Amino acid sequence: MDPETLARAVEAVLFASPEPVPLARLVDLLGPEGADRQAVLEALARLERALAGRAVEVREVAGGYQLRTRPEFAPFLARLEVPRPVRFSRAALETLAIVAYRQPVTRAEVEEVRGVDCGGVLKSLAEKGLVRIVGKKDVPGRPLLYGTTRKFLEVFGLASLADLPSLQEIEELLAQEEKPGDPPGAA
């Protein structure tokens, strides 16, 4: 299969799959056509270039590749009746961030950081499949441990947890915000 046809085959597969397709899976699928890992990676790069001017792009999400609309088209799509427009409260976002960065983490540890009760928020995030129970901590009382899910990566468009900005980056960002000369009250 020539590189151009391979890129189209990859596009067809990604288009037809509602969920991110892992690289290994693509290699499995296209191997019979003579494509190895390297060839599939090249096909993905070629596809990305081909989609440059289009409404849709290839994104690496939750350990796989997926076609997604570019964010600038959100306004038209918001009017579409597609499932679940998602809204996140501050409480939910803070709790998610703490679970994402500190996982596996107990409810008490999350509450220690936020300074408020987080049971309800954790439950609601678990119900939405964004966090999950990943075990019990080996301390007296054996409290439940929470972690983020694959769906969390999918919803926030992250290839993996390593895709989150590092805490150091965040600290640098904060340091900049607090530089003298900012208008008072800027937080």
Added chain:
Amino acid sequence: MDPETLARAVEAVLFASPEPVPLARLVDLLGPEGADRQAVLEALARLERALAGRAVEVREVAGGYQLRTRPEFAPFLARLEVPRPVRFSRAALETLAIVAYRQPVTRAEVEEVRGVDCGGVLKSLAEKGLVRIVGKKDVPGRPLLYGTTRKFLEVFGLASLADLPSLQEIEELLAQEEKPGDPPGAA
């Protein structure tokens, strides 16, 4: 909105819509951007030209427009078996929970709790490797006893059965209410 951006907006809408989109609906969605029927038709034609070399094309089907993979990829896609992650039905989850907490347990005992026939569910759980026969109960008829497997622990992220939340923990976990301050519908 210039014709090129309009064509891309049409592409985004068609991509994200689960069903064919009628022309009138496209005009509705893009009208606020100043596009009339004529402009949308032109955008569709432009999109068709832009997709010329791609794996996907615009098709007029069932009274609307839809993006579809080109027919030449159909035989190819038909060969691709996309494995669907196995999701559990409510019956399966309930049965699994009863086996997990009450093992070793007979089919009759599971059915007594659930009040319905569970033979099919147990069989399917056994096929998935989540429950298995662990013995026979020492009562007349010597019914088979079921228990959970190591795979069950893996799938649910448990180190051991001792990590299953206790009844008290389940109650605490599920009794959580979201704080009234959180906006409705927010996670």
Added chain:
Amino acid sequence: MEHDEGGAILVGDQAGYRVRLEGFEGPLDLLLHLIRKHRYDIYDIPIARILEEYLAVLDTMRVLDLDVASEFLVMAATLAEIKSRMLLPKPQEDEEEGEDPRAELVRRLLEYERMRAAAERLADRPVLGREVFARSFRAPELDEVEHPDAPIEADLFRLLLAFRDVLEEAPETFVEDVARERISIQEAMQEILEIFETAPAGAGLAFQDLFPPRTSRTRLVTTFLAVLELVRLRALRVMQVTPFGEIRLFAVLMEES
């Protein structure tokens, strides 16, 4: 995301505070707001002043009939305690020992601020189903196959939700049995069966093999009871090849019925 979106913004002016919206995310959020607003050095917080301002906000909240959550009151007490500790004479100049009474609070404030910023970064990302959209359906020409080795999508929380529903409907005795949590013997039974699964077929296992050295007493008893239970259930058979010889255990092959 504005950090105070959905929370309260307290706008300080000469007349005091006006409260917009309902409440801060918590006492740490409020404290950070006050510290940043007055541009205090977070590593050298003027505790007396910040306590005063903090209490003023709580008062305003009360006046406006806003619920002041207990966490806010706990923090007020903490601040007051730090203030009083700071009034105590410093324990000599050989210091090192005498940690700044504010240290723990500063650590928590910085950690919270970091996580709050991380949350803002998260909120800035395009969210699936809000800013970006994937295909919401599978191409009809694509065969959907349930692979035997397909990943199983499961999460404990859903299992628990289902179990809670079971418990609500279940007969009383079932609920009692679950409450007794007989799990540990069951767990030991499962482990023993797994040992047999990996053991060479037919040879069986020496009784002692199930009790590795340094096994705790409780664990010994549990394992022993588990073996008895398995024998009773006829999942295991006990054989002694020679009189007084080694006791061996064999898994009983189960035929489906």
